[in-house]
């Protein structure tokens with residue numbers, strides 16, 4: 001039996017949708033902090049078993065992992081000071097329950113030396129703990145979500161300026177929709193034991209290239225203007241209202257982009273799924289067409 005934690009999140013929901021196709025409602029269990037949420041109730045009505053799984057409350061975890069063969073741990077959005085303990089709680093409970101294989105959503109180039117705080121403070125230590133646990137593991141190192149390029153699309157289209165750190169460095173992206181497909185595939189099939197996959201689109205892109213592709217997809221001139229990584233937190237707070245303490249946590253990631261840490265490309269996604277991920281052109285065109293029809 002398969003367990004997906006964090007089922008009610010953006011990525012979790014996509015994994016659930018793909019598992020419904022791949023193994024059907026009786027083939028997996030959905031773990032979430034709140035089994036009474038409208039999402040969880042709807043899932044239960046469709047025949048999916050829903051269990052409470054809260055990494056902050058280890059008492060919920062033995063029953064969440066009971067009878068589970070393969071589980072997906074979706075990393076949370078909590079503060080970096082909290083996330084390692086959350087992940088360890090999940091790893092320890094899975095091991096105690098006899099889970100055979102854990103799948104974990106990590107980050108491209110996770111390492112002890114990464115400039116991205118969440119890589120060296122959360123993802124890399126979690127990967128190490130998972131590898132040391134003795135369970136089989138599959139680590140999915142995600143490139144940056146392409147979805148974050150269009151978080152501020154209204155502002156980008158209104159101003160004709162795409163603001164980001166990064167300068168001239170290329171960065172790997174991948175669409176969250178695709179990551180839902182690949183995560184469900186590694187959960188539902190064998191041959192992924194003790195593998196570390198880095199999931200990227202077929203080519204990394206500079207922000208100038210992204211702005212040019214946005215111009216084509218949205219039919220208006222968009223140019224790139226660099227915001228230095230060190231000014232990014234302030235930019236997010238002033239323009240998007242992101243609370244300062246949350247905004248600060250992304251500075252390291254932005255420095256890592258500027259330093260070219262995510263200038264990577266792999267064919268791991270195609271190896272998992274049998275087909276390439278959508279290109280940035282396809283991704284942007286589908287955002288544009290959804291926007292037209294809404």
Ligand SMILES: NC(=O)c1ccc[n+]([C@@H]2O[C@H](COP(=O)([O-])OP(=O)(O)OC[C@H]3O[C@@H](n4cnc5c(N)ncnc54)[C@H](OP(=O)(O)O)[C@@H]3O)[C@@H](O)[C@H]2O)c1
Pocket residue numbers: 005006007008009010011012031032033034053054055056057074075076077078086105107142143144145148
């Ligand atoms: N690669 C990238 O560029 C990138 C970008 C953004 C985020 N991420 C990472 O990817 C993860 C998924 O992204 P998303 O967009 O799906 O985020 P999201 O929609 O905000 O979902 C957050 C997830 O965290 C789960 N969660 C929160 N607290 C939890 C706890 N105490 N115990 C167990 N689960 C908990 C939630 O599950 P329930 O609500 O079901 O309990 C939910 O699945 C993020 O949390 C983050 O670590 C990566």
